Amino acid sequence: MKASPVVALFLSITASSLVGCGSKKPAAQSTAGSGTGATAGAGTATGSKAAMPPRNYNAISRSDFNRFAVRANLPIYWTADVDNDKNLDANEVASLLFYPSQTAWTKGNAFTPAFDQAYDTIVKLAAAPDAGIAEADLARAKLVGADLDGGRATLVHNDFSKAPADDKAFVAHMLKVAALIDDLYALQNGTATLAPQVKDTLSQSLFRRNRGPKCAAPGTDSNPACTAIAGLNKVAFDVYPADIQKADDFCAVLEKRKDAEALLTPFTVVRADGKGFKAVPYTEAYQAPMAAIAAELRAAADAVKSPNEAPLITYLRAAAQSFTDNNWQPADEAWSKMSVDNSKWYVRVGPDEVYWEPCAHKAGFHLTFALINQGSIAWQKKLVPVQQDMENSIAARAGKPYTARKVTFHLPDFIDIIVNAGDDRDALGATIGQSLPNWGPVANEGRGRTVAMSNLYQDPDSQAARKAQAESLLDATSAANYFVSPEPGLLSTILHEATHNLGPAHEYKAYGKTDDAAFGGPLASVYEELKAQTGGLYLVEFLRGKGLLTDLQAKQTYTDCIVWAFGHISQGMYVGTGKAKTRKAYSNLAAIQIGFLLDKGALTFDANIMAANGTDKGAFVIHHDKLIAAINDMMTTVAGIKARGDGKAANALASKYVDGAVVPHKLITERYLRFPKSSFVFAVTQ
Numbered sequence: 001m002k003a004s005p006v007v008a009l010f011l012s013i014t015a016s017s018l019v020g021c022g023s024k025k026p027a028a029q030s031t032a033g034s035g036t037g038a039t040a041g042a043g044t045a046t047g048s049k050a051a052m053p054p055r056n057y058n059a060i061s062r063s064d065f066n067r068f069a070v071r072a073n074l075p076i077y078w079t080a081d082v083d084n085d086k087n088l089d090a091n092e093v094a095s096l097l098f099y100p101s102q103t104a105w106t107k108g109n110a111f112t113p114a115f116d117q118a119y120d121t122i123v124k125l126a127a128a129p130d131a132g133i134a135e136a137d138l139a140r141a142k143l144v145g146a147d148l149d150g151g152r153a154t155l156v157h158n159d160f161s162k163a164p165a166d167d168k169a170f171v172a173h174m175l176k177v178a179a180l181i182d183d184l185y186a187l188q189n190g191t192a193t194l195a196p197q198v199k200d201t202l203s204q205s206l207f208r209r210n211r212g213p214k215c216a217a218p219g220t221d222s223n224p225a226c227t228a229i230a231g232l233n234k235v236a237f238d239v240y241p242a243d244i245q246k247a248d249d250f251c252a253v254l255e256k257r258k259d260a261e262a263l264l265t266p267f268t269v270v271r272a273d274g275k276g277f278k279a280v281p282y283t284e285a286y287q288a289p290m291a292a293i294a295a296e297l298r299a300a301a302d303a304v305k306s307p308n309e310a311p312l313i314t315y316l317r318a319a320a321q322s323f324t325d326n327n328w329q330p331a332d333e334a335w336s337k338m339s340v341d342n343s344k345w346y347v348r349v350g351p352d353e354v355y356w357e358p359c360a361h362k363a364g365f366h367l368t369f370a371l372i373n374q375g376s377i378a379w380q381k382k383l384v385p386v387q388q389d390m391e392n393s394i395a396a397r398a399g400k401p402y403t404a405r406k407v408t409f410h411l412p413d414f415i416d417i418i419v420n421a422g423d424d425r426d427a428l429g430a431t432i433g434q435s436l437p438n439w440g441p442v443a444n445e446g447r448g449r450t451v452a453m454s455n456l457y458q459d460p461d462s463q464a465a466r467k468a469q470a471e472s473l474l475d476a477t478s479a480a481n482y483f484v485s486p487e488p489g490l491l492s493t494i495l496h497e498a499t500h501n502l503g504p505a506h507e508y509k510a511y512g513k514t515d516d517a518a519f520g521g522p523l524a525s526v527y528e529e530l531k532a533q534t535g536g537l538y539l540v541e542f543l544r545g546k547g548l549l550t551d552l553q554a555k556q557t558y559t560d561c562i563v564w565a566f567g568h569i570s571q572g573m574y575v576g577t578g579k580a581k582t583r584k585a586y587s588n589l590a591a592i593q594i595g596f597l598l599d600k601g602a603l604t605f606d607a608n609i610m611a612a613n614g615t616d617k618g619a620f621v622i623h624h625d626k627l628i629a630a631i632n633d634m635m636t637t638v639a640g641i642k643a644r645g646d647g648k649a650a651n652a653l654a655s656k657y658v659d660g661a662v663v664p665h666k667l668i669t670e671r672y673l674r675f676p677k678s679s680f681v682f683a684v685t686q
Ligand SMILES: [Zn+2]
Pocket: 496, 497, 500, 529, 532
């Protein structure tokens, strides 16, 4: 099952390594610099300098360039203004995947004529966004534009230009698999046949990004007039007969049938058979596209030459077979044998999650293609020798009746996404944690894999947004320790995950009671996550004491954790209303931590000072001299509540900080939510 695409469970984790392994840089930084944008445009190559001065590309800002490139449905992205000259240079442009066309924007260090055309189109569109739109269509077009603007294009870039030849060949095959998976998913979700009905470029871009005609951004998503195809805001999913989907309760109707169990299996589509319905295997319903994917997966397997990648090759061949016979168990078995230790790649391809379709029964096809994050492996290796010390330290804080146990780490696989295809790629936000498979022996016997996507939200724009968010809430001195780098976030995520293995966990019984029995399910989840995240703070001083972290790294990690907590507070404490209202574990724990630090004086709020951004009045101040003692108290309190199964104390702490007035929820939310959501776009340099 996947973590919510939008709730940034791992908001602050990372692409690159903390310990100096080769981190991926944007293409911009690995290509030769082109000076100050004096790159010849089309047609100037033969002209003399005097006749044709080098063209500048500084007509619009980078953020507007990327925003209007989306509106123009052009697969182009200004990665970063590396030299800060506000001019788009040839080493600052990426060519995006998953667009209807693929274009080379540069050749060597120069722009191509296609780039000049695209640049002019974008600048023209930015100057007059509504030009050429018929009056009758203007209202719809404005909504479509607003929906597109609701996401900030956010680049996931990987550079394989210097990779070994067989890696390059493997990547090329996997990108073909990605495109085929996209096509198959479009068949499944019923949008493949609609594409010809999408008339204008703006709507085509929405249709591409949102994987169909419907709007997806907060505010526009609920407006039936917001659609890429005028008059159409309901799509019939291909996995069920179209005519039954006209009824709003069609899922319930199917679920009540005597043959529901047979009809609603995850790897089949439901088809009318004259008398009633029948389940048709995916490999029958989608025979040709699935055969094409199987062939491409076999070609990918053939491309891998390294003897170290035998488990990957075995998985690719098993997955190819599953795309042929619809039996996904052998692929799951092969997949479960892959690990961070036996492959540098992470591949998961097949039908997995069910959230994409309204009845949540049919598995959507996806490809997750990623690299194992080497930085997290390095940290894991440093932590394993001290894991028992960590357990002993947390057990001492937890107190009776908990006693230290023998522990071994089980950390998720940290992966750096190369591409998300099919059901994996959302219009806005992204899946940042996932446990698979959902069915079969591998799932039932707990032999699946859990991954954390560590490079998402680590691009310069997302980092800048987080910095701006931090600077809207912290005073200048505190914000100075907010380090714009993936490092502190990666460390705290690893320590968070490590602490899930330490102290009283879900299976621990306090006086014969599990945490579910002692606290109730949702609060039990809050406290397990609170323990983990408090461990993330607590173990920083433990590591600093062992010389594994510098004083500055420790300060930066604390600051990062506090900003992380503000972010989760801004997402609200509950989902649903009335009886269906439940606690959001991360938001709750964030409020408890911030409240605790405020009460201990390690964090204060001063209504009269300016935030670091110089515009917001009232700011938080971090007092590092009081922080370690406060965090130690927090660890004692939280682990102690879990150790004793103290439901009363658990509730009291939650009421005080989650529902009470200690934490200024409204102010944090208002300052945080000024920023648009990420809409991930992908580029691979081959
Ligand atoms: Zn957790």
